Amino acid sequence: MGGTSPRSLTAVALVAVGVLAAATVVVAGAAGTVHAFPVGAAASALVGLAAALSMLLRRGAGGAERTMGLAVGLWAAGQAWIALLALRQPGLPQQPTPGDALQTFAAPLALVAVMALPRPSGYAGRRRQLALDGAVVAATGAALLWRVAFLPLDPSGTAALTAGAVVLADLAVLGLCVQLAVAGLDRGAALVALGVGLFVSADLVNTHDLVQPGGTWPWSATAAACAAWPLVAAGFAAAGRQRLGGPRLEAFGADVRTGAVTTALVIVQVLAALVSSTVSDRPVDAVTGVLFGVVVASLVTRELVHRGQRSRLVEELRHQALHDPLTGLANRHALSARLAELAQDPELAGDPGRGDRVTAVVLDVDGFREVNTRLGHAAGDQLLRVLAQRVSAALPAGWTAHHYGGDEFVAAGPGDLARGTRVAAALLDAVAAPVELAVAGAVAVTACAGVSSAADGETDPLTAVAEATGALREAQAAGRGRVHVHDEAAHERSARRLQVRERLREAVAAGTVTAALQPVVDVATGATTGFEALARWRDAELGDVRPDEFIAVAEEAGLVPAVGAAVLRAGLVALQQAGGVERRLRLAVNASPLELRAPGYVDGVLGALADAGVPVDLLTVEVTEGLFMTTDDPAVAVLAELGAAGARVAVDDFGTGYSSLSYLERLPVHIVKIDRSLVSGVDRSRPRAVLEAVVALCRALDLEVVAEGVETAEQAAVVRGLGVQRGQGWYWSRPLPPELVAQHVAERSAAL
Numbered sequence: 001m002g003g004t005s006p007r008s009l010t011a012v013a014l015v016a017v018g019v020l021a022a023a024t025v026v027v028a029g030a031a032g033t034v035h036a037f038p039v040g041a042a043a044s045a046l047v048g049l050a051a052a053l054s055m056l057l058r059r060g061a062g063g064a065e066r067t068m069g070l071a072v073g074l075w076a077a078g079q080a081w082i083a084l085l086a087l088r089q090p091g092l093p094q095q096p097t098p099g100d101a102l103q104t105f106a107a108p109l110a111l112v113a114v115m116a117l118p119r120p121s122g123y124a125g126r127r128r129q130l131a132l133d134g135a136v137v138a139a140t141g142a143a144l145l146w147r148v149a150f151l152p153l154d155p156s157g158t159a160a161l162t163a164g165a166v167v168l169a170d171l172a173v174l175g176l177c178v179q180l181a182v183a184g185l186d187r188g189a190a191l192v193a194l195g196v197g198l199f200v201s202a203d204l205v206n207t208h209d210l211v212q213p214g215g216t217w218p219w220s221a222t223a224a225a226c227a228a229w230p231l232v233a234a235g236f237a238a239a240g241r242q243r244l245g246g247p248r249l250e251a252f253g254a255d256v257r258t259g260a261v262t263t264a265l266v267i268v269q270v271l272a273a274l275v276s277s278t279v280s281d282r283p284v285d286a287v288t289g290v291l292f293g294v295v296v297a298s299l300v301t302r303e304l305v306h307r308g309q310r311s312r313l314v315e316e317l318r319h320q321a322l323h324d325p326l327t328g329l330a331n332r333h334a335l336s337a338r339l340a341e342l343a344q345d346p347e348l349a350g351d352p353g354r355g356d357r358v359t360a361v362v363l364d365v366d367g368f369r370e371v372n373t374r375l376g377h378a379a380g381d382q383l384l385r386v387l388a389q390r391v392s393a394a395l396p397a398g399w400t401a402h403h404y405g406g407d408e409f410v411a412a413g414p415g416d417l418a419r420g421t422r423v424a425a426a427l428l429d430a431v432a433a434p435v436e437l438a439v440a441g442a443v444a445v446t447a448c449a450g451v452s453s454a455a456d457g458e459t460d461p462l463t464a465v466a467e468a469t470g471a472l473r474e475a476q477a478a479g480r481g482r483v484h485v486h487d488e489a490a491h492e493r494s495a496r497r498l499q500v501r502e503r504l505r506e507a508v509a510a511g512t513v514t515a516a517l518q519p520v521v522d523v524a525t526g527a528t529t530g531f532e533a534l535a536r537w538r539d540a541e542l543g544d545v546r547p548d549e550f551i552a553v554a555e556e557a558g559l560v561p562a563v564g565a566a567v568l569r570a571g572l573v574a575l576q577q578a579g580g581v582e583r584r585l586r587l588a589v590n591a592s593p594l595e596l597r598a599p600g601y602v603d604g605v606l607g608a609l610a611d612a613g614v615p616v617d618l619l620t621v622e623v624t625e626g627l628f629m630t631t632d633d634p635a636v637a638v639l640a641e642l643g644a645a646g647a648r649v650a651v652d653d654f655g656t657g658y659s660s661l662s663y664l665e666r667l668p669v670h671i672v673k674i675d676r677s678l679v680s681g682v683d684r685s686r687p688r689a690v691l692e693a694v695v696a697l698c699r700a701l702d703l704e705v706v707a708e709g710v711e712t713a714e715q716a717a718v719v720r721g722l723g724v725q726r727g728q729g730w731y732w733s734r735p736l737p738p739e740l741v742a743q744h745v746a747e748r749s750a751a752l
């Protein structure tokens with residue numbers, strides 16, 4: 001009864017008065033005076049009335065408390081009647097009076113009141129279950145009590161039936177109180193149970209005395225009532241406000257607690273009944289028969305109700321296990337089950353003729369986190385609920401919607417990728433319609449989806465979900481409101497890229513990236529005038545990886561400066577060792593614009609040249625025009641800087657990339673390398689015309705021309721005929737490993 005509010009002060013005062021009155025009656029009763037009962041009856045009537053009024057008049061009293069007030073008031077009125085009788089004639093033998101009749105109505109009212117005590121914890125229907133448990137306990141208790149305490153007095157006629165009914169009613173109220181106190185772990189309910197228990201014990205004594213011929217009114221019952229009603233009133237005032245017990249009690253489920261109490265009580269009572277009936281040789285009387293009938297009836301009812309409750313619980317648990325609590329959609333457990341079902345059932349898996357497929361669509365709301373942070377979680381939850389409904393409504397027959405957690409939904413059903421893509425489009429449309437949110441007004445969101453399908457029996461259908469999730473990530477990377485279909489080839493490509501990236505990183509660190517040197521020749525004489533260093537990498541797992549592949553990966557992974565440096569170093573060493581420097585043979589290296597833009601490129605190159613003892617004017621840097629560079633690109637400045645230092649700059653693969661002409665104008669270029677695609681077509685007239693034009697242009701701009709990819713004598717002749725100075729190609733030589741460069745130089749280079 002937390003705090004010292006006037007309300008709790010009244011309750012405490014009432015309890016104090018009640019206990020005082022009870023003590024007075026006990027003292028008088030113990031002294032043996034005949035006035036003990038009349039005084040006790042009057043006192044208990046007054047205290048009962050006070051308790052009743054406090055319950056009826058308390059502001060904020062609920063229905064339960066008012067009903068209990070009425071019950072106690074009725075009881076007090078009946079008690080007042082009896083008190084008046086007893087005060088007029090102290091020592092009067094006990095007899096049924098109109099007061100008893102009044103009090104009889106109090107019991108069912110009290111029962112209703114106790115039933116309406118604050119809700120015990122647990123599922124719906126819990127109160128009914130508790131009432132049934134209370135009934136079972138009360139019936140078995142009454143049957144036992146009757147046999148043990150009442151039957152030996154040989155009660156008969158209406159007195160016996162009335163007494164039996166009172167015993168049953170008393171125990172019913174007590175049983176229910178105990179159940180509710182234990183179930184609710186409520187301090188108020190416990191106080192009510194204590195008060196009722198006190199009163200019920202006294203009333204049983206009272207009834208016991210009534211059954212005996214010539215029994216007197218027992219003063220003890222009045223003493224108990226004096227203390228009991230204030231406790232009940234105090235209990236109702238406190239009910240629902242404070243929990244009983246510590247964590248130890250809380251740890252046991254309320255069901256377990258009350259179930260255990262009921263079971264224990266029933267077992268004890270049945271055992272006791274068994275023992276008592278074997279010991280006594282009394283025949284079964286009518287009251288015992290009725291009471292046992294009530295025991296059986298209440299047990300059977302309890303069992304039936306419990307069974308119904310249990311199956312509802314099991315159903316509820318099953319539903320909870322397979323559904324998402326927020327949206328009510330099936331969850332990921334249900335999805336696995338559904339996919340297995342689809343995969344196994346040929347009827348469900350669509351058209352049996354056409355590589356039956358199970359298809360999964362994974363959908364994710366774009367920017368959902370933003371909705372949550374900007375509009376609050378309540379808005380986010382509401383949005384998800386609406387979207388969940390729309391998703392399941394938009395699905396074709398045979399498809400099921402699942403909430404995969406967060407803002408992700410999965411739809412699964414029969415059909416192939418095309419069908420899945422249509423389903424995904426329908427879902428995106430359904431999601432995109434504006435949603436009216438209670439807290440935030442109308443919002444419109446988009447979603448991305450990924451689609452994948454599993455051939456029947458071929459792939460684990462769960463893999464389809466994983467693949468669809470992968471496709472979803474790609475869709476999300478591409479923007480909002482997109483659908484991507486899982487593509488096996490794309491998937492493999494990206495896996496390969498990842499693998500190459502990891503292995504290349506290790507190779508660069510281990511220094512296993514090297515160079516091959518392809519001779520560049522004087523087209524007129526065929527003598528070698530220099531080499532182009534080309535990156536080479538052989539991986540233990542992947543074998544030879546082509547530069548076209550790993551240079552692109554190196555650019556993505558930021559490894560291209562390290563690769564370029566390794567190739568330059570290897571080329572310089574090979575050139576130097578082959579005596580190329582003395583012969584004034586040139587070395588060309590490729591540099592991607594990314595590499596040129598990397599800080600310290602020029603210093604790195606000049607340092608490497610110095611280390612190898614190769615003069616700067618023997619170096620050519622080839623830039624591919626594939627990557628567009630503007631004049632303000634730092635890469636252009638770097639090329640100019642290299643040019644100023646004495647190196648030469650070549651435009652590689654000329655004729656394949658961006659606006660070639662403007663390039664020649666903008667870049668500090670000395671050499672143009674005409675792409676293989678132009679050279680290989682020289683036997684046809686149009687490409688030949690293009691080649692002629694390019695050569696003429698270069699001559700006009702005073703640029704040196706190198707023809708790349710010359711494979712045949714015919715191509716070499718055409719190129720020569722056009723007056724191209726330099727050539728490179730398999731016709732003269734393939735790229736050479738460094739150890740073969742010295743021999744090549746000795747045999748084929750221009751004489752010193």
Ligand code: C2E
Binds near residue numbers: 547
């Ligand atoms: P690129 O700079 O145009 O190099 C010429 C490519 O043509 C080389 O391919 C070479 O082996 C090939 N080739 C030479 N003669 C012939 C021929 O007669 N017929 C045919 N079909 N091909 C011929 P590779 O070595 O595979 O290199 C491919 C590309 O990779 C290079 O084209 C270059 O753009 C890039 N690359 C190579 N090494 C490096 C490097 O160290 N750094 C950078 N950034 N890129 C490099």
Ligand code: MG
Binds near residue numbers: 532589622
């Ligand atoms: Mg090149």
Ligand code: MG
Binds near residue numbers: 653675708
């Ligand atoms: Mg080239």
